[in-house]
Amino acid sequence: MTLLSVRDLRVAIGAARPVDGVSFEIGAGETFALVGESGCGKSLTALALMRLLPEAARIAGGAVQLAGTDLFALPEARMREVRGGRIGMIFQEPATSLNPVMTVGSQIAEALRLHAGSADPRRIVELFAAVGIPDPERRADEYPFQMSGGMKQRVMIAMALAGEPELLIADEPTTALDVTIQAQVLDLLARLAKERGMAMLLITHDLGVVARMADRVGVMYAGELVEIAPRAAFFARPAHPYAQRLFAALPDTASRRTRLATIPGSVPNPAERHAGCRFVSRCAAALPVCGTVPPPWREPAPGHRVRCHLEAVAKIGAGGTAPTATAEQPPPPAEPLLETHALKVHFPIRRGVLQRAVGWVRAVDGVDLSIAAGRTLALVGESGCGKTTVGKAILGLQPVTSGTVKLLGRVREGLAPGEMQMVFQDPFGSLNPRLSIDAIVREGRPDADVPALLRQVGLAPEMAARYPHEFSGGQRQRIAIARALAVAPRLLICDEPTSALDVSVQAQILNLLLDLQERLGLAYLFITHNIAAVEFLAHEVAVMYLGRIVEQGTAEEVLENPRHPYTQALLAAVPKLTGTVGERLLVSGDPPSPAHPPSGCHFHPRCPRAAARCHAAYPATAVISATHWVRCYFPD
Amino acid sequence: MKFVLLWSDALFFLLVVTAIVGGLWARRIEHLRVSWRRVGQSRVAMAAATLLVAFVAVALLDSLHYRERLPGEGENYAVEVRSALDALLAGLRTRTEKTYSAPLATHSFAKETIEGEGRDFPRLKYGGAHLGDELGRHEMDIALRAVQGLALGLIAWLALWLAGAPLRRRATHLAWEAVFATLFALCLVSGVAAALAGGYHVLGTDKVGQDVLYLTLKSIRTGLLIGTLTTLIMLPAALFLGILAGYAGGWVDDVIQYLYTTLNSIPGVLLIAAAVLMMQVVIDTHPDWFATAAERADARLIALCAILGITSWTGLCRLLRGETLKLRELEYVQAARALGVSSLRILTRHILPNVMHIVMIAIVMDFSGLVLAEAVLSYVGIGVDPNTISFGTMINTARMELAREPMVWWSLASAFVFMFALVLAANLFADAVRDAFDPRGAR
């Protein structure tokens, strides 16, 4: 039975058509996932359904029916009953979706009053329990700022459930969360959908999440749906060239240190008019007709529909340009380029008028790392575990509390620009908008050879005269890399260099990093929470939890044979493309605050294997092999 | 004739030159050019700017000071310091009546005992004197002159329109229609005023018979000076301390924060009153410092600007500190530090250009506030020297005039209308500048 049917939906912002003729259906109790890169119109589609478009945008055409009700024909007052009643919605950023000056309980009560008529306190507790908030009576009296991101997202879900919706729209519900928390929230959503027979429109850019959650999948590109398929068929045989390329661009173990297939170019501007297929400028399989005639819908298999001119769409194998293997011998063990010893960074917590330190945030609490020339050490861990602080402390941007950083055997004094550089996460914050690209690249060395550097990172030398706002995220990241390379460093500290980028662009940057390492013999400290990128690039992996390294070893050792329960949980929590849930070791709860680390092993409150001694003292290092060690009492 | 360069003149010229040079420089900097172009595309902003330029032109004329050579042998100069505007408006300045007269009146406002005729309204010495005994022609004459003035204004406007043609062709993206519409209104009004001023006191006269139009025109310079010099004086301190506090952090930040919080917690008027009174004492006990009364009044004006500046830098300083604090943590600043770029260079390359929009916005937003502050301070008697013509002193004297029966309304009304035009233009312009420079509003 069809619950929601969207027909030829169009959204206009001025002359641009960010959503241009989207049609799909969602059956009762079905989870439909909408995937696509940023800016392809996923969120606007959802907002248009709810008639919640931003000021500048308007619905330019189409029809939406919710179980026979024409939503676009309803008066606004009736529509308000539908929102939060028959359709619930949760957003990406739980922090900004809750009112900071009301307790979460009263916010739920308000939602209940609106949609169920009365706010029975027992219902609030029930809802809180349903979304897995422990100790619901007490939690209802807390304010949003007292809760972690995962908890806030649970509150949002509880609020969406208050109206007993038939359809839940979830826009990137876990993008702002850590992997272990993401796994918890996804499990919760899957369970709730099943228990309540609730349909779900899940919007995401993460194919792993799709594989885990969806019954059917819709792929969006530049304001249009290009493929609709049942999950199994989609993951087994993606039909549209764009979908195939997306899969090929994903880094994973199979692609370890081999070039990823990339999609050249970037998503077209929504203001552009298209005569034919919107993907034509980036499509390797394009036919002459593609540029002039809009492609028709074809149905290579029942229920699997794709919009492409290629007759044989279903037969194309995944992956456009085949990944090229790079021959790689394990390099001889070299002198470490960089070594840290018992590195500690503690931030004071200041209170009162006199601003006296009343406690310390142990952001980094005794970290030993070593990186050899030409190698990549990946530092993984959840948000707030101290990864960025380690990077800044090594560089000298952050004063260390104690411990040493040695460069080529000598203790580093102050900054060492010629030896180490950093590439930051946010491609928009890392370039001064007031300076031209030329000035930015020359920042560290006024006599730098800008054209050569730009060519080295895959940009045209003519771009030097332009300003940052004219570049896309991926291009900005390349510029930031060129700026770092200008001083010819030997070690590049990359702090989440791809986490703000789309999959296809992420592949380009990862390829670039790999290239540069091979050509220039750079060493990388690769800070990330993206396990797939680690699998792709790292030689060694260090896993960090609450300021300390809990496991370290070569990439094969740690990723294939994790010994620390936290590492195991982290790896298990990453949504896999196969969608298999399998035997999972899920950790419960949130990471504790580094201001008040738990006694003994920091992981014990969340550890499924914790024993009595784990509460008492921090475990010593257990050696697994010459390169692999772990800090746990039960390293087997 | 001997030129006199008062301190305020020098500062004012400096300011105008800086603004022009800054404008030329901004044309070469991409993001500034873009922002200013956005200002130029706004009709309201261009109309306001036209009015402001007219005001600045009057103030500039009023800043060219000289002393007349006295007739006779030797190098003797008059004690009064006059400006180019005074020379231009010599007619208005010299034709003083005995006391109040209403706008365009032929007779005095108050009855006097006239020999042989008893108590009556005496004829004015200058106002409508050309009518002789044909007082019946009064209204006719005014209408005639007004029409002449309109024609004059129209001709002047047409001349400007033709002269502006190449400009309009070259910079087609600017809102020229707003400029010329404002100029049109301005030309007509000044044309009529000029034509009428030949025979009458257009805005009446004040207690000692001075022409009110002359007084209001003279007030413009004082208002503009206070509005701009004050910002100029406070800017370096606010900029330096604000950025320093934000960038250096630690105890430097603590000291600067302490300083401005303390200053802020003292009521501003008290502080200003105390400082002004002290300054007055100093000036009064050292009459030998100043060659002329004009110089003394000028010193007092500058001192007032300084005092207003010193008491008003805290707001901007706080804004700048906050912004710098944010910028310091931005990744491009971190990247620059990692590249070993010196702190000074980081400040000038990364911080300063990125807080300039705040400075820009603060300057234009503060301007109207300061013009109003001058009026208020002079009204309560702690503003400019009583001999300096300003909106504040005009309003101050109007206090008595409003209590008279019948009321003398024209000084207050003229001061009000001129000040309103100035402040409104400044506010509208400030709004446009803020919209154009605020990065959040950037498209």
Ligand SMILES: Nc1ncnc2c1ncn2[C@@H]1O[C@H](COP(=O)(O)OP(=O)(O)OP(=O)(O)O)[C@@H](O)[C@H]1O
């Ligand atoms: N300047 C600072 N003052 C006080 N506390 C800080 C400061 N910088 C970081 N912290 C705290 O130190 C801890 C570690 O922060 P860090 O930024 O290194 O985490 P991270 O692992 O990089 O997290 P993410 O994945 O979110 O980037 C956090 O609890 C953070 O709140």
Ligand code: SF4
């Ligand atoms: S229609 Fe043509 S350009 Fe578009 S995806 Fe298919 S083959 Fe490529």
Ligand code: SF4
């Ligand atoms: S030491 Fe104990 S609590 Fe810590 S990770 Fe190992 S088993 Fe878990």
Ligand SMILES: [Mg+2]
């Ligand atoms: Mg970080």
